[in-house]
Amino acid sequence: MNLTRSQFDAIVVGAGIAGLYMLHRLREAGLSSLVLERGHGVGGTWYWNRYPGARCDVESLEYSYSFCEELQQEWNWSERYSGQPEILDYINHVAQSFDLLKDVKFGTSVLQATFDDTTSQWIVETDQGDRFTALFLIMATGCLSSTNTPEIEGRDSFKGNTYHTGNWPHHEVDFGGQRVGIVGTGSSAIQAIPHIASGCESLTVFQRTPNFSVPARNGSISKSYESRVKANYSEFRARNRLMPAALGSTFIGNNQSALDASAEEQQLEFAKRWKIGGFGFLGAFNDLTINKESNDVAAEFARERIRETVEDPATAEVLCPDSVIGCKRLCLDTNYFETYNLPHVDLIDIRRNPVERVTRTGIQCQDSKYELDSIIFATGFDAMTGTLLRINITGSSGLTLQEAWKAGPQTFLGLAVNGFPNMFLISGPGSPSVLTNMIVSIEQHVEWIEKCIGYVLENQHSAIQADEEAQDDWVQHVNLLASRTLYPSCNSWYLGANIPGKPRVFMPHVGFPNYVAKCEEVRSLDYEGFTFS
16 A cells, blocks of 8 residues: 555554454544554465465354345355365455455554553554554454464474464475474364375374364355355344354254253264264253363263274374363364374374474474474464564553553453553453354454444544443453353463463453343443543
């Protein structure tokens, strides 16, 4: 874009699914807006995560924008669960269809954003030497946008190629004839491992913590099913918005406790959902995420499927998680466990045989050394807060976000932070975000923010921020909801447990769609819980 101005009504940070929709809504409201994006294209998560096998775990007809009926009707998805290239094509199609690219500045990282108490404006500075000002600052930086690479001794000494699944090269990577090592067995690794194994000489998987995964049962979308959905897409979306995770509108939930079913009924219900594939497995009974005894039955069913699939009993046991199923985001896979039956694939349990260092030629564990040509780090993200805290954000009276969040993130509704006037978060900590179909949550946040900004301007306020007491109450509420579930029982990235030194705080809000009702209540009461100046 050719910038001829530096003053805007709003600056949006991030040109992923959230940032692009925010730009569209701001434009529709007649507000001048600029989007700053560190990548060289739109897409956010789907721009960076290009690893082999990258795929969405929400069904395609649900993981898409709902704000435009024409867009819903004209775009055709090829698979039940869309792959990264198709999703990125879709996002680019949206950006072009709504002429959004002209207001996006690519290849630009925000270094700092400072609120000027005198003018009630945000001053935003970038690594390109830009200095922009805006009344409103909207952080659309994503929940999984700051990669986490573990600090392993000698990591930079490796003479081969290293990769991170969350920052994959924008060209095809050929592992033919190579000895490949992959560190991590989370969602990205579970998707990538079968693909990488199919094209390399050998694959060594270094696993610290095994993860539960259920079959995706991916395949092409039935045209008759697609036609039925598109015939009444608005009703389909409305059902989505009433589901606990904002997805699965076609799947019938079960209101029965696992403990009220016989052992035979339990097995039949789990087997039915395992055959269908997808997140519906956790809906087999109504108490799998809140009752440990019920959860144990589901977890053991999943472990038995691993033992049935993996031919070597010792390898199967290493792959069997000993934790609660669903306390981490459940993984969906295609032939993941089957991959360990291949003769050139090895699994290393680094809980028993820890990684000591990376050498020039591979990875040295406590009891053995592995010669490698390439190393892949599938080690996830500094989730929810990582990108926000890497930007030097300074609010009112010189308060930095790092200081405000030193004991863990604090927000009101996951949308705003006390001490940071006119700054909004899309899918921030304290909102349902990663516990839902992200696009549903994104659209709800974007629309709420746009209406809130309209209210501020219409009433000639210069600034709005979260009230401190309301924020404190909200943080307590989020923690209380989490404590009633099994989610905090795992050392997951929901808690920040994958990042050394990060405060252990359960960050997402457990309670969609009640959360949406609360947001609407706040809005209907003229933004109760916010203060204006």
